[in-house]
Amino acid sequence: EAQVTQNPRYLITVTGKKLTVTCSQNMNHEYMSWYRQDPGLGLRQIYYSMNVEVTDKGDVPEGYKVSRKEKRNFPLILESPSPNQTSLYFCASSDLYQGVKDQFFGPGTRLTVL
Amino acid sequence: AQSVTQPDIHITVSEGASLELRCNYSYGATPYLFWYVQSPGQGLQLLLKYFSGDTLVQGIKGFEAEFKRSQSSFNLRKPSVHWSDAAEYFCAVSYSGAGSYQLTFGKGTKLSVIP
Numbered sequence: 527e528a529q530v531t532q533n534p535r536y537l538i539t540v541t542g543k544k545l546t547v548t549c550s551q552n553m554n555h556e557y558m559s560w561y562r563q564d565p566g567l568g569l570r571q572i573y574y575s576m577n578v579e580v581t582d583k584g585d586v587p588e589g590y591k592v593s594r595k596e597k598r599n600f601p602l603i604l605e606s607p608s609p610n611q612t613s614l615y616f617c618a619s620s621d622l623y624q625g626v627k628d629q630f631f632g633p634g635t636r637l638t639v640l
Numbered sequence: 641a642q643s644v645t646q647p648d649i650h651i652t653v654s655e656g657a658s659l660e661l662r663c664n665y666s667y668g669a670t671p672y673l674f675w676y677v678q679s680p681g682q683g684l685q686l687l688l689k690y691f692s693g694d695t696l697v698q699g700i701k702g703f704e705a706e707f708k709r710s711q712s713s714f715n716l717r718k719p720s721v722h723w724s725d726a727a728e729y730f731c732a733v734s735y736s737g738a739g740s741y742q743l744t745f746g747k748g749t750k751l752s753v754i755p
Contacts (some may be wrong), residue, residue: 557741559743561745563669566649567747568646568730568745568746568747568748569730569732569745570745571742571743571744571745574741574742574743576741582741582742584742585641585742585744616684618684621718622741627689627691628674628686628689629686631683631684631685631705631741632683633683634683637698
């Protein structure tokens, strides 16, 4: 079954404690991306990757890091989480031919930073 | 920077009534346009997409959207709304061409359906 998986689905942590949210896709997609969703703000892109070892900033990259060492995985790293990073996070993947095509979304990770 | 505007934050319609959700995008030579739906507590599901060709596109669940380049719009329509359509709807845009790999979403329109 084609899917994007994220782990964990729910996470409560404290300010400053480094965390990683994993994302994996089984569709051999070149493009992967992270979004955060906040009430009234819609989805905002954090980082995206066009292929292995190729990443770029989205609209709200501050406080986040990513890496793309394998095509199927695209982890999101929060080195020193702060309460304003409390949000619902989505990972997505898609084919990439002459631009970003329709994306498959993961189920989301709800992060709370105390 | 590319942008998407969904002017209506919240719309309420009666079941069986027609629906139109508005979406305007910032100018771009060749936009790729999408509508996604998010039911409460769920992830996002693609309703329909426009890349090129026929400007009226059909999607799942009886939805359609029309691309109007002159108005920079991509409005979503449904002739008869069902109670199960209550959800939040997001319009999104990306652009073809080298270097255009960012995807931008609107802030969403929440749809409520009165039985």
